[in-house]
Structures are given as structure tokens and as C-alpha cells.
Amino acid sequence: MDRPARGSDLTTVDLRREVPGYSARRDRFSLVEIPRVRCLMIDGRGDPNTEPAYTDAVATLYPMAYALRSRSRDRHGTDVRVMPLEALWWADDPSAFTTRRDKSRWHWTVLMLVAPWLDADDVAAAADAVAARGRGLRLADLRHDDLDEGLVMQTLHVGPYDAEGPVLARMHDVEIPERGLTMTGRHHEIYLGDPRRAAPERLRTILRQPVRPAP
Secondary structure, rough: OOOOOOOOOOOEEEEEHOOOOOOOEEOOOOEEEEOOOOOOOEEEEEEOOOOHHHHHHHHHHHHHHHHHHHHHHHHOOOOEEOOEEEEEEEEOOHHHHHHHOOOOHOEEEEEEEEEOOOOHHHHHHHHHHHHHOOOOHHHHOOOEEEOOEEEEEEEEHHHHHOOOHHHHHHHHHHHHHOOEEEOOOOOOOEEEEOOOOHHHOOOOOEEEEEEOOOO
């Protein structure tokens, strides 16, 4: 996407309509080519339900996203909609995700997509604004980095996170190999809506797995 001209009238951009992969259908496993994107990221490990570092990471990304939205309006003349919270998940034993669901063994990177016209100076200014308000407990761990996944398979899961196991098992063990593909990269989840507020049965999560042709 082209960077908006400074001094122009305020425009509104929803990156979910411009970047592929931010929609999916339940019970449909689709292949999507995802472009390289720039994100805010914070890394950690452990059970997201009990690990304070995870809670602090999420609580840092949201104010950063809104500070960057304000920065985009003021500096670039564009009101960019805040993107959904996302996370990459991995473990040494893949069954920790599908059958055993052993969250204590999980590693994660929580992230949010950043508009391509927002640069390192914008991120630094947003971090200063968040820090001035006494928020962003993990600002020191924040990075502004690329995510380049390429070809992925994804589907929509509706319901509690702990009910994802059978859907992931179908993706990993049936859908991917039947299409002559193999997994590469890290399991990726996109949380449509605010996961801090939605009832478990109404949670809507895009489950994504990078893939490549099997050798």
C-alpha cells in the first residue's frame, strides 16, 4: 500500500480489507498467500492463562495500537483501524497443541499488524506516549519486526480456545497432507474481536498454519 500524502484530508483505512487472510469460514480449510507484513511483537513462554508475562504483553500491545492510530492521524492524515490481536504459538512436542494441550510447554509471540507507512520513529513516539500514561509494562520487550509467512492454510474456529484441539488435529493430520503439503513455520491465531471481553462460546479465532509442498 502506498503511504498517504501528508497534509491531505483525513482518510480511513481498514487493513483487514486490504491484507489477505483476515477472514475465514468455519469448517473450510483454505489456502491463502500472505504477504510480508510489519508487526509489533512481544515474546514469551508458558500458560497464557496463568503467566503474567502474557497478560502484560497483551496489555502493552493494545495501548500501543491506539497510540499508533493517533500518530497516524496526526502525522500521516490517515485514521487506520486497530487490527486484531494475534499470536504465534509453538512447542517442542506438537501434541502439546492438539491432544495433550500442555500449555506450560508453549512458547508464544503476541503481535499486532502495523500500517506500512508507520515507521520506527512513529513506533518510538507511540511508546513514549504509552509510557507517559503509565501503561505498557513490557515496552522494553517490544519489537517492530517483519512477519513473512507466505502460503498458509487457515480456518475459523468458533468457541473456547481449549476446544481447538480437534480442529488443529484435522488441519495437521488430514487437510495438509491430503493436499500434498507439509507444515512449516509456527501455528498462528488471529483473535477476531477483543478476547478479553467475549464469552468463551462466542470467541472467533482464525487458525493458521504456514505450509509448503511436501518433498
